[in-house]
Amino acid sequence: MQLFNTLSRSKETFTPLTEGRVNMYVCGITAYDYCHIGHARSAVVFDVMVRYLRSKGLEVRFARNFTDVDDKIIKRANEENSTSEAVSEKYIAAFYEDMDRLNILRADLEPKATQYIGEMITLAKHLIDTGHAYATPSGDVYFRVRSFAPYGKLSGRNLEELQAGARVAPGEEKEDPLDFALWKGAKPGEPTWDSPWGPGRPGWHLECSAMSEDLLGLPLDIHGGGQDLVFPHHENEIAQTEAASGKEFSRFWVHNGFVQINSEKMSKSLGNFVTIRDIFGYCLPEVLRYFLITSHYRSPLDYSTEALDEAEKGIRRVYAALAQTEDVLAGTKWSPAAAPKELTGELTDLESGFFQAMEDDLNTAAALGHLFGMVRLAGRVMEDKGLRKSIGGKEILERIQANFAEYASILGVFDTAPAEFLTTLRDKKAARKGIDASKVEGLLVARQEARKNKDFAESDRIRDELASMGVEVKDTPAGAVWDVA
Template sequence: MLKIYNTLTGKKEIFKPIVEGKVGMYVCGNTVYDFCHIGHARAMISFDVISRFIRHLGYDLTYIRNITDVDDKIIKRAEENNESTQALTERMIAAQREDELALGNKMPDREPKATEFMQEIIDMVSILVEKGFAYQGASGDVYYRAAKFKDYGKLNNRKLEDMLAGARIEVEAAKEHPADFVLWKRAKEGEVAWDSPWGKGRPGWHIECSAMSTSCLGSHFDIHGGGPDLKFPHHENEIAQSEAATGKDYVNYWMHCGAVRVNNEKMSKSLGNFFTVRDVLAKFNPEVIRYLMVSSQYRSPIDYSDQSLQEAKVALERLYTALRQQSVADSYEPTEFTERFENAMKDDFNTAVAVSVLFELVRELNKAKTESPAMAPKLAAELRVLADLLGLLGQEPEYFLQNSTISEGLSETAIQTLIDERAQARKDKNFARSDEIRDELARQGIELLDSREGTTWTRH
């Protein structure tokens, strides 16, 4: 049975979908005003793996992940760039998809944009106003009455007063209570805006997700996910809005992935340790980044550093080396490795244990190559299938081993030319020149491996 750690209850629970055999999952996506950073990559990859395994278990999954394409940060960045908000968001959405595909993610079933659900947002705010959960302040903005929702704070297991203590709360004269938050913002002159019963404006951040999730999955659905920084206030506010508007429970299982820290510090542009996905892709094969992310269970924090990436590269090279020049069977009978892998994943998607099972399978595969050659292709097939559930081993082994890092050194053509020259030198018994070429390539980070089939190489 699949068990999921539920942030709402603070414990692992046996997963029971609302509708047998079907799963609705909504994950908070990005505000598209800049390129994706490695923290975004953690959430993207985590929920991609979760969606793959849920489908592997036979569930009919509908995976929704929103795009916030109207926001104060977007408006500010568009003004700085002297471009329209639409031009900026379209450019950033395209860049995000490029990054995700490079990282090996499968796209969600649907990616609703906030600007496409403006009527649904306005309708939900109207219901909240009618029910007395919202009001229009003197500023023209519409606020949610946090204190009126009796269960406010249940996701974070804290009372409203406790959450306010020490927190930076935006206090405005137009608010009735410091914890009240904006549902609809009155637009300033020249800003992008939509007509509403409260004047021209745009939605607050929190209401977007409530409207989009319930529109796509219904007022009550199975799983809601996101990054660790969204628990409060974003997800707490989503619950308050949605349950007040519909009168129903909102979500059964809340899931939050762990944070990414850089050299044991919080990632921040001011600290100079802020890395976009594109920064890292310029140095490492995308699967190295993915391996780093799945080598820890999704709720665990990850420390990102050059050393951690190097360790991920070396570990992934071990997996690919086992498949190098190894035939892969078209079919196989699952062994104990599949059972152990699946059991790890059923325990709250414990990819760390699942990855350790892959390495045990590799050891068995390497042993079978000499002791049971007929079994090796089947074990290789099993390795490929299990690794694919994590989005790993999707490249040809030779290609990955030659491109695990992005080097500005020798080109593949230049490397092959030297290998061919070395082969001729060995044929001519010019072993001094042969050794010179090997040493020269080693200095360039190229390791040669000689076998009966010829010479292959790996870049380090």
Template sequence: MRIYNTLKRQKEEFVPANNNDVNMYVCGITAYDLCHIGHARSSVVFDVLYRYLKSVGYNVNFIRNFTDIDDKIIKRAGEVGKEASEIAEKFIGEFYVDMDKLNIQRPTVEPKCTEHIPEMIELTQRLIDKGHAYPTPDGDVYFKVRSFEGYGKLSGRNIDELESGARIAPGEQKQDPLDFALWKGAKPGEPFWESPWGKGRPGWHLECSAMSEKYSPLPLDIHGGGQDLSFPHHENEVAQSEAATGKPFANYWVHNGFVQINSEKMSKSLGNFFTIRDILDKFLAETLRYFLLTMHYRSPLDFSFEALEEAEKGVKRIYSALNQVNAELAKTAWKKSPFPEELTAELEAIEKHFDEAMADDLNTAGALGHVFSAVRLAGRVCEDKNLRKSEGGRDFFERIKADVAKWAGVLGIFERDPAEFLTELRDNRAARAGIDPAKVQELLDARKQARADKDFAKSDAIRDELAAMQVEVKDTPQGATWDVL
């Protein structure tokens, strides 16, 4: 596998530090609000990376933290008159609701900041002892940015350029405007823990460094997160961890791109901010997950409901093809006749290309293209009467079905029973169009009775009524089925 390493600004062959064991740390949410589609993208990207690494034989120790104490959490708690811990627990629970719907696998370990305060105090003390940090009279502890020679190497920032825009806020007792807080002295009414510097709480950057070191030997093989975390969060993690340990912090840095709304950055102030639940109120979770994989993870992803509708069509095409394959495999009579070797060779090439796409910096967009190639190939076999009835055709359908199941396990989509999914998708689309499935079924039953009574004028009138409702009717040997136009 080759993966783009932000630290080196290029794709590199992925070689874990310890043979088949991979230690991967990904920054999780700050638990003060519902998750938005930016969180969804990051979660899906690293879920696919986790699944892929396991699928090719690695033993993956996947660490994803929860920040459950932070300025934003404290502010929200004050606004609603609750304890910060209540706010954090509430939104950690809501996070799981959303992520379970998106088929996100649970990491190996999910540490919470508040459960690792001793490790954070110990790391802060190490940095003070080594001359990389200093306490202030009001109980804060700051990291000395200029004491770490490599500061800026991850994000490509120049320390002199950073200095020109840096200021010391009123009340801060920094020695240098660039220094950042490792430990924050408690303000009245805030949660706190006892420390050698007085009552206080850890700074955001410190949390991830301490929890990384707790659950993995350093260097980490992979450290990941959204592109927005590259600076200052990840840059500060590098500085404090490497200053404390004298070792590289992570060998590969992986960052996913932004989600944009109609080519603009998502922002509450612009009114273009969507939570995961805003979207799942209208679309199925699998449609959203599929959409998030249609663009390379490092590229910006432009979200719109029109784009989501296109993604929905793609999901439907795959499931419809799988449903057709299942229908063919349900047959019991198969003819012994030769099966074209070139079709088998074509499928083998598709299998190879899927693997190559995933190994090339997790190119899910390319991999999805090869899934479509496989189901199109199945469609060609279905269209040929002799092939679809042959034993070779049966074996070919079985192989395609097995391939898609394997790929589905990596991508986290196309794992549902096709018939059940297509029914759920139809009803979801009907709800968006204001169509009542019960009313549709009532009309279909009436049409069926009219046809039995040979009242074809009434049957046609009902079909026209359904068409006016944007309902398409298909007559099959098993009876009439319907879909949304």
């Protein structure tokens, strides 16, 4: 498998250090607010990566942390007249709710920073003992950036350019503006722990170095996160871990691209900040997940409701084809004709295309293209009167159905029963457009009654009323079904 490594700025062949086993660590959330679409993207990207590696028979040990002590959490706790602990607990619970609905598998290891204070203190002490860090009179500990020669290797920045932009904030006792905090001495109103430098709390970067080494060992096979973490967070993690251990921290560094909102950078100040919950108010969680894999994970992703609508149409097409496939397979008497060779050959190409795309730096966008090829192929089989009743056609449809079950477990979409998905989607669209589903059902019963009584004027009137509400009615052998136009 080819995987883009931020460290080498190129695609490399990914093989785990220990055959058959992958150690993977992804930086999790700072639990001070509801998760936004950027978190959703990162979660889905690495969830697909874990699922795909497992589908290849690799045993993946996956750790994702929670930052539960941090400036932002403390600020939020003070604003809400609460404690850091209560704030982080609340937003970790919200994280699980959102991620479960997005069909994100739980990580094997989900450490919280506050569970690793002892390990962080040990690491900071070791860095002081080896000359890579120093304590200040007020009880802060800083990493001495110039003591670690490769600093900047991940982000491609050099010290001179960083020096030019670095400032020492008032009250900081840094030797060098480049240095970053490993430990922060106690300030009033903050949670603190005892340390050799007096009471205080860890700096943000330290936790990932301490937890990943403790839980997974060095080197990691894959360290991941959003692109915004490359600098300074991951650069600092590398400095801490490699300076302390003398070992390589991670063999692969994988970063997902940004999410833009209507082509603008998402930020709270621009007011274009979208939480996962906001989006679930608009579309089904599975539609959001599908939308997030429609572009390659390293590309910027442009979020808009129009883009969600497009994704919704796309996934609906897949489910409609799967539902129709189910119906055809359930209700057909088969004639003993084989499928034309070119059709089975086309299907084989699409199947290998899916895996080639996934092997090529997890290109889900291209992989989905092959799935749509299968949807079209199923459509061609079902539209062909002869083929749809032949054993050959049946074999193609069954193969496509089985493929989708396999891809569903890798992509985490297409795993709902087709009829259920279509009904749920219809109800979501109805709610979005203010259509009262129970009123529609009532009108359909009245229409049925009118038709039974041969009152065609009334049944036509009801049909027009439904149409004016934006409801489409289709009569099937099983009765009338409705959808939102």
